[in-house]
Every structure is written in structure tokens, then in C-alpha cells.
Amino acid sequence: MVQFSGVPVIVLKEGTERRQGRNAQKNNIAASIAVAEAIRTTLGPKGMDKMLVDSLGDVTITNDGATILDEIDVQHPAAKMMIEIAKTQDIRVGDGTTTSVIIGGSLLKSAQELIDQSVHPTIILRGYRKALIKSKDILKKIAEKVDSSDKKILKQAAITAMNSKSIVGVREPFAEIAVKSILQIVDLRGDLKIIDIDQIQIIKKEGGSLSDTELINGIIIDKEIVHPMMPKSLKNVKIALIDTPLEIEKTEFDAEIKIQSPDQITRFLEEEENMLKRKVSAIINSGAKAIFCQKGIDDKAQSLLARENIIAIRRVKRSDMEKLSRATKAKIITNLVELTLEDLGASGLVEEKKVGTDNMIFISECSDPKAVSILIRGGLEHVVDEAERTLNDALCVVRNIVHNPYILGGGGSSEIELSKQLRDFATTIGGREQLAIEAYAYSLEVVPTTLAENAGLDPVDLLVELRAKHDTPDGKAMGVNIQTGKPSNMIEEGVIEPLVILMQAIQSATEVSSMILKIDDVIAASGGMKAGAGGPQMPPDMD
Ligand SMILES: Nc1ncnc2c1ncn2[C@@H]1O[C@H](COP(=O)(O)OP(=O)(O)O)[C@@H](O)[C@H]1O
Numbered sequence: 001m002v003q004f005s006g007v008p009v010i011v012l013k014e015g016t017e018r019r020q021g022r023n024a025q026k027n028n029i030a031a032s033i034a035v036a037e038a039i040r041t042t043l044g045p046k047g048m049d050k051m052l053v054d055s056l057g058d059v060t061i062t063n064d065g066a067t068i069l070d071e072i073d074v075q076h077p078a079a080k081m082m083i084e085i086a087k088t089q090d091i092r093v094g095d096g097t098t099t100s101v102i103i104g105g106s107l108l109k110s111a112q113e114l115i116d117q118s119v120h121p122t123i124i125l126r127g128y129r130k131a132l133i134k135s136k137d138i139l140k141k142i143a144e145k146v147d148s149s150d151k152k153i154l155k156q157a158a159i160t161a162m163n164s165k166s167i168v169g170v171r172e173p174f175a176e177i178a179v180k181s182i183l184q185i186v187d188l189r190g191d192l193k194i195i196d197i198d199q200i201q202i203i204k205k206e207g208g209s210l211s212d213t214e215l216i217n218g219i220i221i222d223k224e225i226v227h228p229m230m231p232k233s234l235k236n237v238k239i240a241l242i243d244t245p246l247e248i249e250k251t252e253f254d255a256e257i258k259i260q261s262p263d264q265i266t267r268f269l270e271e272e273e274n275m276l277k278r279k280v281s282a283i284i285n286s287g288a289k290a291i292f293c294q295k296g297i298d299d300k301a302q303s304l305l306a307r308e309n310i311i312a313i314r315r316v317k318r319s320d321m322e323k324l325s326r327a328t329k330a331k332i333i334t335n336l337v338e339l340t341l342e343d344l345g346a347s348g349l350v351e352e353k354k355v356g357t358d359n360m361i362f363i364s365e366c367s368d369p370k371a372v373s374i375l376i377r378g379g380l381e382h383v384v385d386e387a388e389r390t391l392n393d394a395l396c397v398v399r400n401i402v403h404n405p406y407i408l409g410g411g412g413s414s415e416i417e418l419s420k421q422l423r424d425f426a427t428t429i430g431g432r433e434q435l436a437i438e439a440y441a442y443s444l445e446v447v448p449t450t451l452a453e454n455a456g457l458d459p460v461d462l463l464v465e466l467r468a469k470h471d472t473p474d475g476k477a478m479g480v481n482i483q484t485g486k487p488s489n490m491i492e493e494g495v496i497e498p499l500v501i502l503m504q505a506i507q508s509a510t511e512v513s514s515m516i517l518k519i520d521d522v523i524a525a526s527g528g529m530k531a532g533a534g535g536p537q538m539p540p541d542m543d
């Protein structure tokens with residue numbers, strides 16, 4: 001409500017909730033910090049897992065920041081923005097989600113302290129922006145260039161990413177799989193390396209143990225051969241991909257057929273069968289020896305194909321059809337009559353194998369050598385699911401280094417070094433902005449502190465020791481050794497991370513915390529503040 005020449009003007013609808021000024025800010029900051037606090041205990045190798053139960057009672061057990069935040073139903077609009085940090089981090093670089101959110105929380109906590117000391121948010125924002133720009137320069141200088149084809153380095157980074165996940169005893173083989181599959185799909189276009197992780201097919205099958213997880217050069221389809229008389233395996237196979245049914249087509253509901261004699265019925269049925277036969281003959285004549293059909297294949301067609309020793313698989317998912325098409329170079333055909341040799345793809349081996357209790361089809365030695373699949377095995381659904389998330393982090397980390405061959409030490413070492421150099425930079429700025437840049441620098445130490453805390457170590461003592469180490473020459477890689485509780489050289493320990501992870505983490509943490517700091521007015525439609533995930537969201541207040 002505003003006063004205009006003494007007349008009150010009602011701008012907002014009845015029931016609208018409004019929070020303004022300090023109050024709005026404080027509330028937003030508190031909610032955002034709460035999100036960061038919620039996942040703090042999951043950070044690092046000694047971090048704990050969260051058990052999430054959705055409204056249907058389905059349970060997810062995970063350590064993955066992005067997954068946790070995605071599953072919990074956060075209502076506060078500012079808290080939702082924190083979740084965006086994790087999502088952005090996950091999409092852009094695939095790891096470092098918890099790190100990014102807790103840095104975001106820490107930046108806001110420090111900002112609140114400054115606000116309490118009467119530093120205006122605009123000054124904090126300016127300081128944070130300067131700090132971010134400087135941080136990126138510093139990180140680029142701290143980072144070490146590596147050889148992106150050095151498998152040892154890639155494996156170490158993959159293992160570091162998997163250290164915090166509860167896949168006990170299989171980090172080595174998983175790292176090996178991640179490195180091999182990424183190196184296999186790298187597409188060199190001049191100097192540019194294109195790596196599309198989606199090209200790696202991940203298939204999960206409960207049963208067996210995680211150590212049975214394997215890398216397969218080719219595609220796996222979770223289906224069976226349709227007919228028992230068909231061969232179980234064929235070598236050097238021409239492959240047809242069909243997205244039309246191999247079935248006698250049912251007449252439409254409203255079609256009317258007038259039949260006057262039993263003769264006509266026989267002829268009608270024969271004609272139907274002939275149509276199907278013509279389709280099957282087209283396949284046989286094309287030279288295809290294995291067909292993958294997106295739709296159904298009826299008994300008649302099955303036995304006709306089996307007689308020709310052709311392997312047939314039906315009801316293949318569209319996404320699998322596309323993968324098959326890419327791997328075997330076969331075209332997906334709708335009109336069978338026009339099927340020619342040119343439409344067919346090729347594979348060195350198509351076979352049905354038993355995985356656990358089910359049969360699966362393996363299409364290997366494909367025309368496209370970049371077709372790779374990972375078959376994840378594990379005793380329980382939860383285990384297999386978390387293994388997939390873990391592998392995904394490892395794949396992203398390896399991809400990041402192959403893309404951009406720079407690494408940083410993990411275990412909080414890079415955050416401490418960055419913090420130190422940023423504090424030196426702050427002194428050159430002076431004034432209140434210096435306070436903000438210093439606050440930014442100290443906020444970054446939340447990473448080593450939390451790693452230590454989660455490992456049951458005394459974070460204060462350790463931080464003092466670490467800072468002292470960073471003041472010595474060659475101290476930049478000193479981080480938290482969670483085994484000994486003492487500072488260690490993380491790069492020598494093999495605890496390394498792609499540069500882009502921390503770069504992206506500070507980027508999105510700074511952006512979102514700045515956005516939250518800038519809001520001084522929250523106007524929510526009636527019920528908006530209480531709405532669930534799908535409810536209205538407060539738009540960020542941009543300038
Ligand atoms: N062996 C280790 N010793 C110390 N820190 C480690 C080790 N392995 C991983 N870390 C650290 O754990 C942190 C990542 O933890 P994680 O739970 O995966 O969070 P995020 O979601 O941010 O990736 C990083 O700071 C990384 O350097």
C-alpha cells in the first residue's frame with residue numbers, strides 16, 4: 001500500500017505476503033544457509049550419506065549433493081536458488097556440487113556478518129564480484145598443466161571424485177572403466193576435442209556384485225531374441241532397424257468389410273498374411289541377419305525369420321534404436337518394401353548372453369568404434385543406482401581434464417591457497433570493499449574446514465597448520481590428509497581435481513549469493529511462500 005496525495009493506493013492483491021528490507025534479506029540468507037548446512041555433512045571421503053524418502057515411500061541413499069537437493073522438497077524461494085547452484089554445477093562440470101553449495105552458504109554467512117556491521121550490501125556485492133574475477137586468475141596460476149592422455153593422472157582424478165562415494169573396493173576398476181570409455185569416445189575435430197558423455201550407454205542390472213561391472217565395446221539391449229529357433233549368436237552381421245510392426249495389421253475399428261462367401265474370408269485372411277510375408281521377404285532379401293524392431297513381431301513373422309536363421313528383437317526402445325543406428329550406421333526404416341542393403345548397418349558380433357537371471361543382447365565390434373557401454377552390476381537397487389551416479393561423476397571429471405588439461409590439488413588445498421592469495425590482493429584494494437574481499441577469502445576455507453570436521457578432526461588446529469604450510473614455498477598443494485589428520489601434499493597423494501570444478505563452483509556460488517543479497521523485497525502471491533516445488537517462485541531481483 002502506498003500513499004499518494006494522502007490517498008492510500010492498494011497495489012497488491014489481498015492475501016499477498018510481503019517482506020521488505022533487512023527483514024527480507026535476513027530471511028533469505030538464513031534459508032539459503034540452511035540448505036548449505038543440510039548437505040555439509042556429506043562433503044568428502046568421510047562424509048555421510050543421506051537417506052531420502054519420497055512421497056511414494058521410495059528410498060534413495062546417496063552422497064551426491066545435486067541428487068539430495070533435487071529430491072528434497074524445498075519451499076523457500078531463496079533456498080530454491082541455492083539448489084540451482086548444485087544443478088548448474090552438475091550440468092556444467094558434473095562434480096563439485098556439494099562444494100559449490102557450501103561455498104555459496106559460506107559467502108552468505110560472511111555477508112550477513114558484514115551487514116550486521118553496517119556494511120551496505122552494494123559494497124559487499126562489489127567486493128564479491130572483484131574477488132571472483134581475481135580468484136579465477138589466481139586459480140589459473142595455481143593449476144598445473146597435465147598431459148590429457150596420461151592415464152595415471154586421469155585415473156587419480158576419477159578416484160578422487162569417487163572417494164566420497166560409498167562404492168567400497170571398486171574405485172580402481174571403476175576409474176579404469178571411466179578413463180577407457182572417455183578416451184574411446186573423444187572425437188577430434190582439428191584442435192577441438194568433442195566428448196559427448198551421453199554416447200556412453202550405461203545399463204544397470206541388479207544381481208552379481210559391483211566388481212562384475214564391465215566396459216563393453218558396443219551396445220547392450222535389455223531384451224531377448226524373440227524365437228527359440230533363432231541363432232543365439234552371429235558373426236559379421238548385417239543389421240536392420242525397423243520402426244514399423246511386423247504383425248498382421250488389424251483393421252481399423254470403423255472399417256467395414258462386406259463378406260458374402262466363406263471363400264472371401266479365406267482370401268481376405270490370405271491377403272493379410274501375404275502382406276506380412278512381403279514385409280518379411282523384404283527383410284530376408286535385403287541381406288539383414290539381425291533385425292531390431294521398435295514395435296511388435298508376431299508369431300508368424302517370427303517363425304518365418306527363424307527359418308532363415310535371422311535374429312530378431314522386438315519392442316526396442318526408441319533411444320536404443322538411435323544408439324544402435326549410431327553404432328552400426330544402420331538407418332531406421334519405416335517402409336520395409338524399400339529396404340535395401342544401403343539401409344543396413346553392420347556389427348562384428350550379435351549375441352544373446354545371460355546377465356544374472358535375464359538375457360540381454362550384446363552388439364559388439366560395431367562400425368563405429370566409439371560405441372561403448374558400461375554394464376553396472378550390484379546386489380541391490382540402491383547400490384546400482386549410487387554406482388551409476390558415482391560413475392557419472394568419474395566420467396565427467398575425466399572428460400573435464402581431457403577437455404581442459406589443468407588440475408588442482410584436492411583436499412581443500414586449492415581453497416586455502418586461493419584464500420591466502422586473495423587476502424593479499426584485498427590489502428591492495430583498501431576501504432570497505434577490502435573487508436568484503438577478505439570475507440570472501442575466509443569463506444572459501446569452509447571447504448577444508450568441513451572436510452576436517454567430517455573426518456572427525458579438529459578443524460581449527462588443522463586450519464592453522466595448513467595456513468602456515470601455505471606460507472612456505474611449495475606449500476600450495478598442502479591439504480587435509482584425512483587419514484593422518486595432518487597437512488599433506490595433495491598432488492603427491494594423488495588427490496587431484498580438474499581446474500574447471502572449482503572455477504565453476506566459485507562462479508555459481510558467487511552469482512547466486514549475490515542474487516540473494518540483492519533482494520530487499522519479497523512479494524509473494526497468496527500461498528506462494530508455502531507452495532511446493534511446482535508453486536510460484538520469486539523472481540530474482542536484478543538491476
Ligand atoms: N583422499 C582425499 N583426501 C582429502 N580430501 C579428499 C580426498 N578425496 C576427495 N577429497 C575431497 O572431497 C571433496 C569432494 O567431496 P564430495 O563429497 O565429492 O563433494 P562434491 O559434491 O563437492 O564433489 C573435494 O574437496 C575433494 O578434494
Ligand SMILES: [Mg+2]
Nearest residue numbers: 095096161164
Ligand atoms: Mg564429488
